[in-house]
Amino acid sequence: MSYALTLNAGSSSLKFGLFALGADEPELSANGLADRVGGDARLTLKGADGTKLRDAVPIPAEGVVDHHEALVAALHELEDHFPGAQIDTVGHRVVHGGMDYSGPTVLSPAIIDKLSTLSPFAPLHQPHNLAGVRAAMAAFPQAVQVACFDTAFHRHHPFVNDVFALPREYYDKGVRRYGFHGLSYDYISGELARIAPDLHAGRVVVAHLGNGASMCGLRGGRSVASSMGFSALDGLPMGTRTGQLDPGIILYLLQQEGMSVEDIITLLYKKSGLLGLSGLSHDMRTLEASGSEGARQAIDYYTFRARRELGGLAAALEGLDGLVFCGGIGENSRLIRERICNGLHWIGIEIDDEANAANAPVISRPDARVKVMVIPTNEEIVIARACAALGVRGA
Incomplete structure (x- = not known):
């Protein structure tokens, strides 16, 4: 064997x-x-x-x-x-x-x-x-x-979702929006093709929410736009990473605070996100169990940014047919899914509270226009499939 x-x-x-x-x-x-x-x-x-x-x-x-x-x-x-x-x-x-x-x-x-x-x-x-x-x-x-x-799944983005408004020479050097969590999105796309082919053919936002977090807009199972850009810092706030940040803040930290590049790297990657906002923990389970104001504010910001990214990706897709939650938080946190989805009936998202509390595969109301699902991701099987496909050829 x-x-x-x-x-x-x-x-x-x-x-x-x-x-x-x-x-x-x-x-x-x-x-x-x-x-x-x-x-x-x-x-x-x-x-x-x-x-x-x-x-x-x-x-x-x-x-x-x-x-x-x-x-x-x-x-x-x-x-x-x-x-x-x-x-x-x-x-x-x-x-x-x-x-x-x-x-x-x-x-x-x-x-x-x-x-x-x-x-x-x-x-x-x-x-x-x-x-x-x-x-x-x-x-x-x-x-x-x-x-x-992780970047491969996003390499077919349209130019407008791949570029920054810098001189073109930087784009040619590789300064562009790569997107990440591609193995997870690849798996979810495949699962949608298997269990919900009509939805797979449409416009879907996948929310990969874990210690690292991002969202991806799929059309016909292919990545059209991602919340992450040049690095794995961009987009949603994460366990210890900032998410979206005005680049002027980096200039301020360098020029006014006198921070070194290494200090800034540590700040952005290891001391920010849920940990930095709450002053308590990077773990969403700890924050949900805490009654502190810092924990509440961190959750408020996390879910607000997710809703904002969802709206932007729906615009990039020119509509929305489905929303899929995956990742440790997306698969297990009833509260975070509820907080992200509530108030989005205007875009067609309406969740069933009992289904959401049970972590059911489908948590949207039967009459909702947008289907909302919870699908556990599996990056390892994506890697194993590549091994099966390339192993003999590589040998």
Whole structure:
């Protein structure tokens, strides 16, 4: 049996999945998470049915656990539970593919070097994604390594949704609206084609709401516009990231506050968003449970910006037929979905309170013009499908 290993390397985590190949659809065998990489790292492993095979066991290491050591620990756990599993393909989530990569790509040293030059575009993601690639190449030197890019799904935007009003030379250099969370949107588009083909053919806004958050307008299942732009900072406020920001603020911080570039990067990426506004936490569950004014104001701003982005994307789509919530917050927070949707009857959105409270697949009222759905996303299966498609060809 041939297997694919999927890797999603974050700044302090490594998500991984083991998929059996050979059938029409890759079949999940197990998935897991190495958390707190760079510190007191721990590993959790679950079977395909959700049963915990390992629950937050420490990852032993001399000194700080890096992504390579986290991968080694994950592989040891997989070997214990799936002895002899032959990993022929490794699929990687890579946040930024730049101008050149509009689909899954078999990696080579030259391509990896090229992707490294995009690290300034995604400083909190790209270096860790590529660290996962290098760790996997060391562990599986004979395996086909496949990159799946978060930006690829958006590479067919119309020019007006791809450009900034800067001198054209910057656009030609790659300063453009890339959009992100493409693997999630790819999965949701595919699910709509499977379970709601009429809606898939129409105009849909997908709200990927998690610690990172964005919204995407789809027409006929293809991305037309995204709330995120040049970097993963733009658009909606996130757990610790600002979202939309007047660029004049950056000039003010440089000129008047005397902040360094590194200080500003830390501020925008790690100290802002829900955490900065609330002064309490980046976790929406904590904020919803808190009675503090800061938590309330952070939720107010979060849902207001989501409603504003929704209106803008509906304008870009020239109408709206559906709204889909996904991501950790989108899939699980009744309050956030309610707060975003309430008062939008003018655009055709009316939700059923009981269905919303139950996290039902369809939460709109039966007579509402816009269908509102909750669809759990699955980035890992998108990566596994790319492995199945490219693994043999790459070999």
